[in-house]
Amino acid sequence: MAEVNPQTGLPPNWEVRMSQSKGLPYYFNTADKNSRWEPPPGTDTEKLKTYMATYHSVARPPAPQAPAYNANDRAGKIRCAHLLVKHEESRRPASWREAKITRTKAQALEIIKAYQERIKKGEISLGQLALTESDCSSARKYGDLGFFGRGEMQPEFEEAAFALKVGEISDVVETASGYHLIERLE
Template sequence: MSAQWEIRFSNSRRLPYFYDAASGQSTWEIPEGHTEATIKSLPGAHLLEPANAPANQVRASHLLIKHRDSRRPSSWKEEKITRTKEEAIAMLKQLTADFGPNPTQEQFAKVASVHSDCPSAKAGGDLGFFTRGQMQKPFEEATFNLPVGAMSDVVDTDSGVHYIFRTA
């Protein structure tokens, strides 16, 4: 029985993976005997392109500034956050003042990695792919309504105030 590799999409990890229909084996790595060029001919290869992730998913990064009325007013940076919501919004605006009208993902990630109150700061604010129902409603609505490559206005959630940058 010879391998019958195809590319499928993992709903739990929100990433494409390789599946051999003949053996039932799956892997995250390119299967032996295949190259970057040959995997493009496999069934499901379109799933490897970020633009072709399932339509009900988006990918975004965010810059979160918590305030004293946030659901959990502490972060990896500060044990006890005492700033007001207005001060948090002012911080967001100050941190992104140099972005101009069309910030890049790199600019956004650089600021988020240092200043975001979310543990995603370690990944430049990247939250990966998510679907409706996985985020707080205001965050979800703002993200799904943003075009890819755009940054939101201030988004207020129970977690704090955010800028969101949609990446896919």
């Protein structure tokens, strides 16, 4: 097997590029011109996590202020961050961290509960943990999903998010995507 890139952890001919339409990183093969959202097989995920956290994460966006956003555009919307742990039964068992997620639901639940404990103890914030551990592409934005209204998220996620007060973090929430911890930002 060929050596992975020592900086990115990606196999030969693969590089990280930015999507102009989504503003998110993706993986591009310069030899066959194929692209994908998930890391290609053979990726050293630990090296990739370090590379992505260093070069493709952004500072947590500040709360939007007028005139950047029209207050009417945000009516009825909230802003949340989340940390997602997927498992083999997730509706899409792949992420920017792993091309194929094989952990069981029980293992995923154990992982997210351990994250929850670290956050509760004040060892780390949800956003800092999401940056390297979340299976959602929002990880590069410290888990920040931006503003959303009712009907825009999975029902279980939405119910938990809208029940939170600003600054609160949910208990573990299960959706078809996996297990989430949700923090209400606004």
